[in-house]
Amino acid sequence: MSGDTSAAAASSAADHDGVVGPGTPLLEVRDLAVEFRTPEGNVRAVDGLSYRVAAGRTLAVVGESGSGKSVSSLAVMGLLPDTARVTHGEVLLAGEDLLSLSRREHRRRCGERIAMVFQDALAALNPVHTVGYQLTEALRRRRGMSRRDAGRRAVELLDLVGVPNARGRVKDYPHQFSGGMRQRVMIATALALDPDVLIADEPTTALDVTVQAQVLRLLAEIQAERRMGLVLITHDLGVVAGMADDVTVMYAGRVVERAPVRDTFGAPAHPYTRALLHSIPSSGAGGDGEGRRLPVIPGRPPSPAALPTGCAFHPRCDTARDVCRTDPPPLEAVAVDRASACHFAAEVLASHDVPPPVEHEEAAHD
Amino acid sequence: MTEHVLEVRDLVKHFPVRRGLLRRTVGTVKAVDGVSFGLDRGRTLGLVGESGSGKSTLARVLVGIETPTSGQVLLDGQDVARLSRAGRKQLRRDVQMVFQDPYTALNPRMSVGEIVGEPFAIHRVRPPGGRAAAVGELLELVGLDPGHVSRYPHQFSGGQRQRIGIARALALRPRILVCDEPVSALDVSVQGQVVNLLQDLQDELGLSYLFVAHDLGVVRHIAHEVAVMYLGRVVERGPSGAVYDGALHPYTQALLSAAPVPDPSVRLAGPSAADAPGGGAIVLEGDPPSPTDPPAGCPFHTRCWLAPLLGGGRRIPEPCAATRPALEPPRADGGHRTATHDDGEQHGHEHARDEHTGGGPAHLAACHFARPLPAPERVGS
Ligand SMILES: Nc1ncnc2c1ncn2[C@@H]1O[C@H](COP(=O)(O)OP(=O)(O)OP(=O)(O)O)[C@@H](O)[C@H]1O
Ligand SMILES: Nc1ncnc2c1ncn2[C@@H]1O[C@H](COP(=O)(O)OP(=O)(O)O)[C@@H](O)[C@H]1O
Ligand code: SF4
Ligand code: SF4
Ligand SMILES: [Mg+2]
Ligand SMILES: [Mg+2]
Numbered sequence: 001m002s003g004d005t006s007a008a009a010a011s012s013a014a015d016h017d018g019v020v021g022p023g024t025p026l027l028e029v030r031d032l033a034v035e036f037r038t039p040e041g042n043v044r045a046v047d048g049l050s051y052r053v054a055a056g057r058t059l060a061v062v063g064e065s066g067s068g069k070s071v072s073s074l075a076v077m078g079l080l081p082d083t084a085r086v087t088h089g090e091v092l093l094a095g096e097d098l099l100s101l102s103r104r105e106h107r108r109r110c111g112e113r114i115a116m117v118f119q120d121a122l123a124a125l126n127p128v129h130t131v132g133y134q135l136t137e138a139l140r141r142r143r144g145m146s147r148r149d150a151g152r153r154a155v156e157l158l159d160l161v162g163v164p165n166a167r168g169r170v171k172d173y174p175h176q177f178s179g180g181m182r183q184r185v186m187i188a189t190a191l192a193l194d195p196d197v198l199i200a201d202e203p204t205t206a207l208d209v210t211v212q213a214q215v216l217r218l219l220a221e222i223q224a225e226r227r228m229g230l231v232l233i234t235h236d237l238g239v240v241a242g243m244a245d246d247v248t249v250m251y252a253g254r255v256v257e258r259a260p261v262r263d264t265f266g267a268p269a270h271p272y273t274r275a276l277l278h279s280i281p282s283s284g285a286g287g288d289g290e291g292r293r294l295p296v297i298p299g300r301p302p303s304p305a306a307l308p309t310g311c312a313f314h315p316r317c318d319t320a321r322d323v324c325r326t327d328p329p330p331l332e333a334v335a336v337d338r339a340s341a342c343h344f345a346a347e348v349l350a351s352h353d354v355p356p357p358v359e360h361e362e363a364a365h366d
Numbered sequence: 367m368t369e370h371v372l373e374v375r376d377l378v379k380h381f382p383v384r385r386g387l388l389r390r391t392v393g394t395v396k397a398v399d400g401v402s403f404g405l406d407r408g409r410t411l412g413l414v415g416e417s418g419s420g421k422s423t424l425a426r427v428l429v430g431i432e433t434p435t436s437g438q439v440l441l442d443g444q445d446v447a448r449l450s451r452a453g454r455k456q457l458r459r460d461v462q463m464v465f466q467d468p469y470t471a472l473n474p475r476m477s478v479g480e481i482v483g484e485p486f487a488i489h490r491v492r493p494p495g496g497r498a499a500a501v502g503e504l505l506e507l508v509g510l511d512p513g514h515v516s517r518y519p520h521q522f523s524g525g526q527r528q529r530i531g532i533a534r535a536l537a538l539r540p541r542i543l544v545c546d547e548p549v550s551a552l553d554v555s556v557q558g559q560v561v562n563l564l565q566d567l568q569d570e571l572g573l574s575y576l577f578v579a580h581d582l583g584v585v586r587h588i589a590h591e592v593a594v595m596y597l598g599r600v601v602e603r604g605p606s607g608a609v610y611d612g613a614l615h616p617y618t619q620a621l622l623s624a625a626p627v628p629d630p631s632v633r634l635a636g637p638s639a640a641d642a643p644g645g646g647a648i649v650l651e652g653d654p655p656s657p658t659d660p661p662a663g664c665p666f667h668t669r670c671w672l673a674p675l676l677g678g679g680r681r682i683p684e685p686c687a688a689t690r691p692a693l694e695p696p697r698a699d700g701g702h703r704t705a706t707h708d709d710g711e712q713h714g715h716e717h718a719r720d721e722h723t724g725g726g727p728a729h730l731a732a733c734h735f736a737r738p739l740p741a742p743e744r745v746g747s
Contacts, residue, residue, distance in 0.1 A: 064553040065524075164652070178653045179417070208416040208580060210650045213624035217649055235554065238626025242633055262630045279558045280628050281583035293565065294587060296558035300523045316555075 025052035025092075026229040027076070027114065027197045032089035034068070034075050043305045045071045047253040048331070049089070053197055053229035058220075060240040060261070061233045062276075063250035064301050069233045073199045077116055078106035094196075111142065115190035119202035121182040125174040131158070131185050132170030138192050157188040161218055180211035184218065191222065197229040204239065216243055237280055241265055249273050252302055252312040255331055259338040269340035269349040271319045272297075311343070319344055369443040370404035371574050372428070372461070372542055377401045377437035379423050383658060393658045397423040399598035400437070402693075405542070408568060410575040412589030412606065414582060414621065416654050419595040421578045425546045428576065429463040430454075459489060462535040466547035468527035472519040478505070478530055479515035485537040504533040508563060525556035529563065536567070546578045561588055582625045586610050591727050594618045597657055597665045600693055604729030612738050614696050614731035616672040620648040663687040664734065676735055685734045695728055696736035 034046040046068040053059045063069050074080045076091050078098065091098040093113060098106045118124040126134055135157055136150035145153065151170070158166035161184040163177075174182055183203060190198060200219065204212040220243060223230045232243055240247055240261060247264055249257040249272065257270040268274040278295040299316045302308055308315050314324040323343055331341040334349055342348060378400055383393040398420045405411050413421050426432045428439060430446075439446045446457055465471040472481055483501045486493060493500035502512040508529040519527055528548060535543055545564070549557040561584060567573055579585050585592060585606075592609045594602040594617065602615040613619045650669045655661055661668050664686045673682035685691075 064555060180653055209582070209621060209624045209626075210416055211653070212626075213649045214651075216626075236626060237554075237628045241628045241630045242626045265628065265630050276554060277628060279554055281558070281561070281581070281587040293562050294558035296562060297555035298559075300525060300556055301553065 025054050026094065027231070028052040028090075028092040029072070029076060030090040030092065032072060032075060032091065033087045034071050034080065035085050035087050037083045037085075038305070040305055044087075045084070045253055045304050046075065049248075049250070049253075049255055051231075051248050051255075051258070053231055055196070055229055056224065056227040057246065058223065058230040058232055058244045060244035060247045061231060061250060062235060062237065062240055062247060064235060066301055066304070067250040068253040068304075069250060070201055073116065073201055073231070073233060076199065077110050077114065078103055079116075111138070112193060113195055114197045114199065115193065115195035117183075117186050117190050117198065117200040117203045119205050121179070121186040121206075122174060124186060125182065125189070127174055130171050130173055131177070134185075134189055135170070135192055138189075142193060153192070154188075157192060158185070160191070160222070161185070161188045162214070163188070180207055180215060183207060183211075183215050187215070187218065187222075194226070195228065197231065198223070199231040199233070201233040202235070203232070205234070205236070212239075219243075237265075237276060249276075252307055253304055254312065254341065255339075256313065256341045257339070258331070259335075263335070263338060267349055267352045269334045269338055269345050270342045271317045271344075271348055272313050274348065275316075275318070311341075319348065370440070371407050371442065372405040372576075373403070373438075373440040373443070374424075374428070375402050375438040375440065377424065377427060377439065378435045379420075379427050379432060380435045396598045396657050396660060398427065398434075399657075399660070401593075401595075401598075401600050403593055403600065403603065405574050405576060407541070407574055408572045409591070410568065410577050410589045412585035412592040413576060413578045413595060414580065414585055414592065415595030416621075417580070418654060418657065420598040420657070421595055422546050424595075425463065425544045425576065425578055428542075428544050429461050430458055431463075455489070459538040460540050461542045461544060462538065462540040464528075464531050464535050464543060464545040464548045467551050468524050468531060469551065471531055472527060474519050477516050477518055478510075478522075481519070481530060482515075482533045482537060485534060489538060491538065500537070504536060507536065507567070508533045509559075523556070524552050525559055528552060528560050532560075532563065532567075536571075539571075540573070542574045542576070544576045544578075547580065548577070549584060550579060550581065557584065564588065582610075582622060594621065597654060597660045599665065599732065601666065601733070602731045603693065603727075605727055608729045612729075614729065614736040614738065615666075615733045616670050617666050618731075620650050620671060623648045624650070663689055664691055664732075666733075672733075672735060683734070689734070691732045691734045691736075693730045693732040695730055696733075 029049055029051050032046055032049040033044060035042045035044050049068070049072050051059055051061070061069050071080070071084065075086050080086070086099055089099070093109060096109075098109055101109065125131070132151065132154050135154035136147070139145045139150040139153055140147065154170050155166045158169060163169055163181055163184050174185065177185060203219065204215050207215060216239065219230065222228070232239070234240060244261045247259060247261050248255055249270065251272050257264065257268065257273045259269065264273060265277065268277060275297045279297060281294055297316050302312060310326045311317070311320070311324045311329050314320040317324065327343070329341045329343045331339050332345070334340045334345045340349070377398055379398040381395040381397055382391040383395055384390060385392045401424060403411060413424070415421055423432065427434050441457055441460060444453070446454070449457060476484070479498070479501050482504050483497050485491075486497050486500065501515060505512045505515065510526060510529050510533065519530065522530065548564070549560050552560060564575065565588060568575065575588070577585060577588055589606050591604065592606050593600045594609070594615065596617050602609060602613065602618045609618065610622065613622055648671050650671065652669055655665075655668055664670070667673055667682060667686040670682070670686065673686045674680065677683050
């Protein structure tokens, strides 16, 4: 990729846990912590999250519901609700810490350079305005475009994201679009101001596999074309495998593993990642309803209000030993470009314990 | 001849579309438009298809929430519509439903004991040993602590709530469970727990399942047979292994290839996707057509990726646009089959075909050119 710049960028930021991805980081999150005020006291929803996204790269942030994926992106965007507070960390956009700015200034900076696509497009789009209005509003306000130019651009954008009959559809309201088309409209809105970084929070979770494939392909094409940095938040490891270059796995508000995608899927370095990979029912591997039991992770993710002591994953971990119940494992480098927060990371990595290889479509070709 | 526990023949469910003050009928949503299948004791039929293809509507007709527009539902060979009042009541006990959303399916004001025990009250059934004991046993059966009977739904996780829903569905000892997306709202790590529970219960109680899901992986895992729906019809049906490993219908092939697999060498998108093994995903263009106005001929022809290839790149073959293909075994040579003309009255035909296939369940597809996926270089591009 962008060879020469990456070396400089890497050395400037190499201090944090020794994991460096290639490319210039456009957006970098350092040691972010977010707390909510609740009736039961302060609850830490995100604790020590770090990641960086480079131009033209896709970073997947994976975790189960409640692991802090959405809260962390809202913090990056300056969109946290009033009950939440960033208690620690930095969000660096081209080197500038957005968290040191006023909230208004923070949002303005993001508006220009970082865009976000939400899971529920219907809720995120304004139901009382036409799609065309929502696309042109930002262009006119922020770019000072004339009504006509903005209108033309809106049609171009809808065209770009593959909405058929874009010229006719700018006058429609969000509810008049199907789920997949609405998600495309969201993406068009996000692209309006030509962002450097796109954060997509579960962009296809509500969609059918066929429509999901369309939307993911669209995202990948646009990203490659504009060399955007893409942060793809998802709980679907299939989507991660198919789209991302790097992956950050979160559990209970913390990063438990970080690595290039190929490496993690080939040999996970954390028992949680390993268990997640094992628990995916595959439509490729054999199976006919007879007798096979799915490997499961016992128990359930903890509530951030009642985190287990030591390693938060220990009550569900198949590798846990005494030390896990008392000492929280730090996130440490385990290999080139890889970090894991497990006392026995080296052992887990060395065991190369991965699910049986997935058969893909070849099976159907012969 | 063995009778199916549950059989569906040419089932149709249409909804009127009403507009305006006078609520005039301006059209018909053909939510389910001629579906036939049989389900045996202790077996699972998986039902997959895009959103709006009619899966939930079919499920709701089977449990009696909706009445069919036409067609038959047979329980142990008996036509449900002809049952006496007592017979119909028995039906409601025999066929129970598990819903998708464990967050809204349970009444938040009722305790777990009340929720699970409610079917006894509704059906005025006194279980042997009393209701409290029966509720305790049910909770035990689905892996919940019987000591939690007086807790409320919000005190449970999604997976546990789904177990509560299953316990309730099992209260009246049904023989058939219709599960509509029972694990879709759950985290991956918890999905497996519920799927395993359903499999254990099947082994223990000999239950039959109709299992609706959009996750093809989960369906492959649990189902003995799979039916693929498109616009209210079954376009492919067969033993799971056969359908997953040798899909015959272009729609099923697209569905399977679009499902993301946890293997980084299979790119979903981007420049490398085309070089990936399997030639990358077959991405269908556009949304499914409206079930109010399904396309003539083959209902899939507006999105079919195969038809334009067969027609030499530009035009699709004449039969695709003109004639609705019947659900039947593929021709051995994979060539064009003769088919009945689309007179809208061929539901019975599909069924008749089905009866002929003695022995195990046959592998059927509703495509004039049904055949295993051709070589990858012909796909996409
Ligand atoms: N009561 C109703 N009145 C009118 N149309 C209906 C009604 N119920 C369902 N439909 C329509 O029937 C079609 C099939 O709906 P159904 O809910 O069965 O789809 P589904 O396959 O379960 O989809 P999903 O995967 O989204 O759950 C849809 O077009 C739907 O809008
Ligand atoms: N407004 C809020 N008030 C209190 N807690 C919240 C709020 N929003 C989110 N949380 C909590 O923060 C944690 C992380 O949530 P979130 O980032 O939404 O998870 P996800 O990884 O599913 O996106 C969860 O435990 C959630 O319950
Ligand atoms: S630190 Fe211990 S409990 Fe935590 S993941 Fe590693 S082995 Fe498991
Ligand atoms: S009949 Fe024609 S249009 Fe329909 S699925 Fe087969 S090839 Fe495609
Ligand atoms: Mg979220
Ligand atoms: Mg449904």
